[in-house]
Amino acid sequence: MASEQTSNSGGSTLQLLVRQVRFEGKGINSYELVDPSGAELPAFTAGAHIDIHLGDGLVRQYSLCNAPNERHRYVIAVLRDERGRGGSRALHERVHVQDIVRVSRPRNQFQLVDDARRVILIAGGIGVTPLTSMAHWLEDAGIEYEMHYCARDADCAALSGELEPMRVNGRVHFHFDGGDPKAGLDIRRLLSEPSHGVHVYYCGPAGFMQACADASAHWPAGTVHFEHFKAPGRSEPARAANDVADTFSVKIASTGQMIEVANDQSIADALEQAGVTIETSCHAGLCGTCKVRYLSGEVEHNDCILNDDEKAEFLTACVSRARSKVLVLDL
Known part of the structure; x- marks a missing residue:
């Protein structure tokens, strides 16, 4: 799989070797990923996930299931979903032992708390x-x-x-x-x-x-x-009449730039179209890659990851909308 990132010493993605593919259950394979040179991988915490780039712009998130104290490998287990969006089928069909795959560094939106008895x-x-x-x-x-x-x-x-x-x-x-x-x-x-x-x-x-x-x-x-693992079923963000702005603007706090977001457009897409690039991945409010701090405005949160405290400060640019005419983003 082609990639601009060829070294694992830095950057946001890693090039990993598929060391093992193992049958785990009906329709389920596990994939063991290691550094091709045998180097340690970036540390992760329990509940973390990685993005896997499957080619043709297809990127999917899968949870790490091995012990967090293991620094020599990442392990994911993937159920082939024939009714899904194609990511699991692509992984089952395209990823084989000895392949090199591009993955993100681990991120965690599902962490264990420190003080649980x-x-x-x-x-x-x-x-x-x-x-x-x-x-x-x-x-x-x-x-x-x-x-x-x-x-x-x-x-x-x-x-x-x-x-x-x-x-x-x-x-x-x-x-x-x-x-x-x-x-x-x-x-x-x-x-x-x-x-x-x-x-x-x-x-x-x-x-x-x-x-x-x-x-x-x-x-x-x-x-x-x-x-x-999937966004709860909804055809589009729930919007009460006169409650959510169909078209609104986001303001870039550092420059004052105003960017209009159309009713059929995500904040992330509008930012990209205007030349303001932020990292995105799942486009479903599931992974937290596009989490952005906002400074003012009223947000309609359509994600599946932010808690109430986080929603007072952050939004997910892939699915959030505005209940006000302007959102000021800390960019």
Whole structure:
């Protein structure tokens, strides 16, 4: 895959060797990526992801699932989704052992908090990937945790071999429902009683995410954390009549430049068209690559990553809109 970045000593992307591709479960492959020269890779924290450039402008984000103390490799596990946007199919079809792939340095929008007394991890399907990395870190740190992994059956469970030692010691619990959610984990019962110092992390497909959100709605603010693999279903940002400006302007604080954003255009696209370049990746409000600080104006946030405190200061330029005529960006 062609790239302007050929050295791993600097820059925003890395050229990594595909050392191993491994079958992990029905439709699931894991990919082990290493530095071609054997050098250490940039450090990452549990819950981090990388972007993989698949050619033809196709870039997708995948969570790292190996232990964060491993500096010699990155491991991702990818479910081939025939109904997806094509990224997982491209990866399964195009990426092979001994290939060189271009990836971003790790970024993390799904971090473990520092002061948790106990952690509950709840994974649905391929959502197990970031939580597996978390389980490794919690295990090594000696922090009390329990992990619940929900899947249709054992054949559909990724990384089960890697998680087996944690299952044996009572930390990891598998829940196979045979396709009937009622036969699986009772998430409401699991999360029925919040406890001081306990934090919850969950990740999985849309229906699973909604079930976890409903079951944890009564938990204290700041104790429940989640990451979407796909943006929740919406055809376009929800807009109440007379509430959101169809066309608005962004002002560049450092220069005073005013840039109009059309109703069918993202802030990121309008900035690029005007010659103001910011880094973008997912274009769905999932990865945080295009997070920008704003100084004034009212924002309609359509992302899946910013918490309430962050929304008071930042927006995601790929999906955010304005509720005011002007947004002033700290650029």
